Amino acid sequence: MRMSDVMSSLGLAIFPIIALVLFLSVFIGVVLQVTRRNRKSTLDNAAFLPLADEVASTRLASPQPAANAKEPTR
């Protein structure tokens, strides 16, 4: 008996269904938890992260004056 005979008898065709159920539950889980009201401020803070990095450099304890740290404007 070959390995593939063994595998064939295992009924692996159900695998994709399992994956679909798995995916759907993760999806619903993620949607449920991001729409929780008490996450709002955390998420808003997170959304500001890309904008926060440049401002951070103006309030640093740097030996240089703050103006130097400003990025050049286009």
Add this chain to the structure above:
Amino acid sequence: MAETALVAQAPAHPGRSAPVSDISKRGSPNPVGTMESFVYDDAIVRKFLTATVVWGIVAFLAGVIVALELVVPSVINYTTASGTRPFAFLSFLTNIQFLTFGRLRPLHTNAAIFAFAGNSIFAGIYYSTQRLCKARMWSDTLSSLHFWGWQLIIVCAALTLPMGFTQGKEYAELEWPIDILIAIAWLGFFGTNFFMTLKVRRERHMYVALWFYIATIVTVTMLHVLNSLAIPAGWLKSYSVYAGVQDAMMQWWYGHNAVAFFLTTPFLGLMYYFMPKAAERPVYSYRLSIVHFWSLIFIYIWAGPHHLHYTALPAWASTLGMLFSVMLWMPSWGGGINGLLTLRGAWHKLTDDPVLKFFVVGVTFYMMSTFEGPMMSVKTVNMLSHYTDWTIAHVHGGALGWNGFMTFGMIYWLAPRLFQAPLHSKKLATTHFWLGTLGILMYIIPIYVAGITQGLMWRAFDETGNLKFPDFVETVAKLMPFYWIRVGGGLLFLTGALLMAYNLVRTWMARPARYEEPVQSAPALYATPSHDERPRFVPALTSNTDAGRKGDVVLQSFFNGWWHRVWEGTPYKFIIWAIIAVASGSALEIIPMFAVRSNVPSIASVQPYTPLELCGRDVYVAEGCYNCHSQMIRPIWAETKRYGEYSKPGEFVYDHPFQWGSRRIGPDLAREGGMRSNLWHVLHLQDPRQSITQSIMPSYAHLLDAPIDFDEIQAHVRAQAMIGVPYGEDVKEGVSQKLARAQAQTIADNIAKDNGPKGLEDKKIVALIAYLQRLGTDISKPPPAPAPATADAKPDKAAVSSASAGTH
């Protein structure tokens, strides 16, 4: 920033109405560690940016050249009334073996994907990761090794591909030593550096862009390693360990997810960082971005089999691929809308800012491509679109529009900051934008038309029930006007990129004598979640039992979303979950394909290639024939009528690698064996236009001179035997060589007898013809007589040799 307007509109959004000075405190509400100073490494970003521009121009130029190669053959024989051939000077594009379409097209795709898009990803990731993590890259040495390692890989690719060293799998052509280099540079240098930077970061929350980068790094590693598994048969030759249907499944699992995790997720990460930067406001919805991320990586990994509709791949797999592709509509458009709406209240900036122009059109092309992709993955649409230029137009909308324009936008945004000088000319950047946009449209619109035209011509029947265009070349000649327009579109796009290069050089020339390196500071982060991030449990059930309380705690912590915040804060757990998401989909889809035998019913009469045919197959792979010729007849009336019996999974069990192809610029070759005489093949390969006037195939005259390396054949047969091809006695020293020489002699004699060229018995062309004459013939042979246990497959193979050496 136009904050006042937002205050009025959305007073309930404290995050969006805050004064600028407060923004810096966001994200890390609990500075717990001591203040630390650090400097961002922008030199590495400058390097990657330069490489992006240089390789971008190389990739676009290669694209223009391969586009030209498809039209030049139609005019080189054009003769004026006075007898001159004004376009004959262009014939070098079809005569020189290193420049043929089959060898340069992989160079073009590899340069566009791994050199241009690759360096662009690295530039963006190195810039944004440091800032989002408030930390310098973990190791400058690794950054440097990554940069130079990657450039070395590109140079190796540029040298080996035109020379014909290839694994013969689309977008994974590079040979095994380069594959190993890729794995080292990608995971060893880039991955390690990136993940260690996450570890030493000073910002607890990992911004969504970083998640996309994580998914990119882990998934590309997995795809690259698993798809490239091969047995070396020399320093620059190897055979895929997978064969036929399984190889096709792995290849398109890889191929599609290279699109997903090399050209989509990293660029989405860049979008989530640079779009808010350019628009000067946060992303439209951070919630949507979380849903976007998890659903995208979960679904994308399944979509690969939609490249194999109606092929010998089992229908369940391709249906699965189709369903998940249609599901992809949602996350893709969710992400696209999230990117575009980031511009809410800032649309007026679009008129003035080339960066935003590039981003908006880039994201629009992303939405267009991700609308079209699922549509093309629907089987009935795919029946028409597959093997045509429709696919080519689709990928160029995505590659030029999405990857190209996102990269250009990012470069124009980064350049003044990296070179610390104002952009030399905004006007030139705007010109680049318009040239690029026009170029894309001029490329994709005629190519859509070409694709649909050819698809319809292939399936057209006349009133007598015969094919309306039985001559394949008719359907190619019809496309020439569209192909000419494409050359123009490509030239416009290339010109735009050259303008950008000039603009950047001028900006760079205005740089300060010494780049400023502002010292940043941020509090260190402790490894544990800060106090108020830990779940505070207030049992809702006043239960007496400990179990009830515990259950309540678990439930509450889940619904508080605490678990996700801990993931976000802990890179390793997050990485593991991302791996589970992509690996579970892959495993659940691929394992049944390999394990369930009924997926590939065996055919008794299908035997391994003879040593000479194997050598011919190596020539077929090296010349990149699969770039224009498929070997897969779909069970569709128009195809069985044109090419013969449809292809069966069992016919490909010895095909390491599979050569089904994805585009028919020339006709399908799955049943080519025995259709034409050996001499016809010699003459056709020598000068295709002598046999078929309108042919656009390159000339393979060099195969009449190139000698067969018979010693190599022996090594190649052994390598094939190692991956399970039953070669029996042939692996013994000298046996394969002898068999190959005998078969070559038979074919050469046959050619000479028909008054063809003489002395071809040790030339590569004979091997290639042996292979072509074998293609698709096994299925109509009687199954081999049950041989005595001692004698292997040798008697059968002798029969096969004589059969394939026949003239008809």
